[in-house]
Amino acid sequence: MLIVVISALLYAIPMLLLIRMALEVYRRNRYSSLNKIAAISFLVAIIPYIGNFLISWVPASYTYPIVLGLMDVPSFFLMCFMVHFALRLTGRFRKMSKISVFLLCYGSLVPSVVLLLPLSWFSVELIHRGPWEIDKWSRGLQFLTLGTSVYAMSICLMLLLVGFRYVKRYDLQLKRKQIRIMCIGYVMTYLWGVFFSVFDEAHDLLNTINYPDLAMLSMLWFGYFLRYAVMKYDFLPSINQKYQMLYDLSPVSIIVVNQEGIIVDLNPQAAQLLECLPNELMLEPIGKFVGEENTMSGGAYYQTLPVECSVITRSGKVKSVKTESHDMIWRGDPLHYVLLTEMKQDVAADDKVQYLVEHDAHTGLLNRGSFLYHLENYLVNDSFQAFAVILLDMDKFKQVDAALGYGAGDSLLKHMADLIQQTAPRSALISRIGEDEFALIVPAISNQQELESLAQSLLDVCNHVFHFDGKDLAVTASMGICLSPLHSKHAEDLMQYADMAMYEARSKGPGDFVIYEPSLRQVEQHRYLHSLGIKKGIDEEEFVLHYQPLIEMQTGHIIGAEALIRWVRPGIGFLPPDAFMLAAEDDGSILEIGYWVLNRVCEQLKGWEQEGLSPLPVSVNLSKRQFLDPHFLDRLEEVLERTKVRPAHLCLEIKEQTALLDVYLTCQIFENIQNYGVKLNIDDVGAGFPSVFLLHKLPFDAVKLDPTFLRDMLKSEMDQATIHRWIALSHSLGKRVIAKGVEEFEQWELLSQLGCDEIQGYFLSKPLDAGNIVRFMNQKLASV
DSSP: OOHHHHHHHHHHHEEEEHHEEEEEEHOOOTTTTHHHHHHHHHHHHHHHHHHHHTTTTTTTTGGGHIIIIIIIHHHHHHHHHHHHHHHHHOOOTTSSOHHHHHHHHGGGGGGGGGGGOOTTTTTTTEETTTTTEEEOHHHHHHHHHHHHHHHHHHHHHHHOOOOOHHHHHEEEEEHHHHHHHHHHHHHHHHHHHHHHHOOGGGGGTTSOOOOOOGGGGGHHHHHHHHHHHHHOOOOHHHHHHHHHHHHHHHHHHEEEEEEEOEEEEOOOOHHHHTOHHHHHTTTSSSGGGGGGGGGSSSOOGGGGOEEEEEETTTOOEEEEEEEEEEEEEEEEEEEEEEEEEOOOOOOHHHHHHHHHHOOOTOOOOOOOHHHHHHHHHHHTTOOOSEEEEEEEEEETTHHHHHHHHHTTTHHHHHHHHHHHHSOOOOOOEEEEEESSSSEEEEEOOOOOOHHHHHHHHHHHHHHHHHTTTEEEEEEEEEEEEEEEEOOSSSHHHHHHHHHHHHHHHHHHHHSSSEOOOGGSSSSSHHHHHHHHHHHHHHHHTTTEEEEEEETTTTOEEEEEEEEEEEEEEETTEEGGGGGGGGHHHSTHHHHHHHHHHHHHHHHHHHHHHHOOHHHHOOOEEEEHHHHHHHHHHHHHHHHHHHOOOOOEEEGEEEEEETTSSSSHHHHHHHHHHHHTTTTTEEEOOOHHOOOOOOHHHHHHHSEEETHHHHTTTTTTTHHHHHHHHHHHHHHHHHHHEEEEOOOHHHHHHHHHHTTTTTTSTTTTTBBBOOHHHHHHHHHHHHOO
């Protein structure tokens, strides 16, 4: 039984290696015909192993059909693919007709036709080797196979020699290395196969173990050199390999040229733009596809490429494009990325786009950007005298769909827009600036009594019973008003004052209005307003979480994400944490925000788990107040028990300064957190003794480097040395190192060389909502 297992492994291992190499080469660049031919070659090379193994198990009457169908014919096809690969590799014969390519590459199949004839020259004899039966080919069959391989090998070497001279002329260093490697591979494959085919006595090394024909191992030699040439010496940088899908599916046409302006790679969008197949563009000068008015002489065409120019497609059509170029060094060769974006000449489409840019899609009113533009014009135009800025916010708008059904919210927005347009003066400028917020500019306001009358008229129509699909709902609105030039002559101040007045109106009760007074600017009122806004934001689900992927440097896999809170403030839009977190720390509302984030992340983790998605550990930032809150550990335990989330999927991050406030208390809290099974990171670790102390004394899992080091690391050798020192120290203590704020390829490359474990930043992905982070993960998995 052991002998059978060993024999099976001797056949299975080469086949598994060939399958692995086929998948690896194909995934490297699935749009490249060269990679496709290489992958097919690997798969075809598996078939003779299957035939060689079956001969020892099937009756003698099936021997010749197996040799013919599973060994001889696949071998002839493999030789054809070898010729085809050599032809495509050089790029010298791109203009050869399809018929000529077929005859040259697949002419090796012609001799195989004689195998179908009942000739005695071609036969297979079974001989016994221990308990096994192996095939022994007749001399006629051996010489036919040998002659065909000599023909195929001669063609391959001739093609490679001609191709080498061709690429040498254009100074294509990587292509020359590819051809040199393949020449060695073809010669090694041929010599190995011929030796063990002619001197088949060398096969009888062992009598008890059934092992593959040694001549067939030449296929592994060929596979090794083929994989090496395709994987190591291609024109795509390694970062693009990990994000191949982004490169291939990019809406921008990307062309890679060398110093001579010769195209060495391009994405499918570029081939589509020029109406050519990718193979037809490879190794062609880029200037060939540019209009005569833009053509430059010499090899440095890409350096003088205009920002806007025209390209000529294969059909002769001229297209206007915008261009952008970037230099890079890849494996010692200077290359240049040329980005082309087609300029559409559709006036009607441009007008429609311009309308959508300026107007709200649901109501047809001006949007926030247009409103602010007109407000600035009112302020700089002396012909406009006093005018009012009115902000009108609908109370509890998020409950409309829940109360009346899907679509009720959109219908109410359109209805409110109509009511405001019917009630406001004809000279008023009306806009929808937020999800449930409208803004008006009302010129020529002569006195406060007139303003109050207008405000009450607007509220009278806005505070009403809304009918939708047979259901009724009482609708109210709150309104804030300020005046120019009485209160300010600056647009930003006017919007802020009207917003403060609106929140003051909301605090008095629904369906009211307030005209701004300077007393509202008091610090206490601002804090109250901010706290009220946060509470309203949480109650009405104005806060959302985005997740920024965390990438493992060694594998390129997504291994986690950081949860980042955003405030979708009505009338303002997305507010990053910096816009409200400091104020929230001061007034204590940061606790409510922090526990909301913790609860929402755990619910999202459990939701992903229930949907059957791969686990994605998520890190949550703890504020100083939340970390030192005496009830924090109880709240954490309650959230974990209620959501039933796996604690190992949650990671808490504490800033270095917070951890140093009370090191003894910090150690206690850290130990309690880790007892729950939750992971811990130290964030914004910087230079100096405190960071060293943290690494040695506190129990945690990873450090996140202060992003200020990354900003100047490409120019500052001191920052590079500092980063390398912390990475080495952290690794010596068993801690992982995370770099955040990575925005450039050069940063990624340098961090990889310095040994950083994980990175996050806009270079890899911006923060994504829950749905898009899952799609991003799936795209990454599909491209691996």
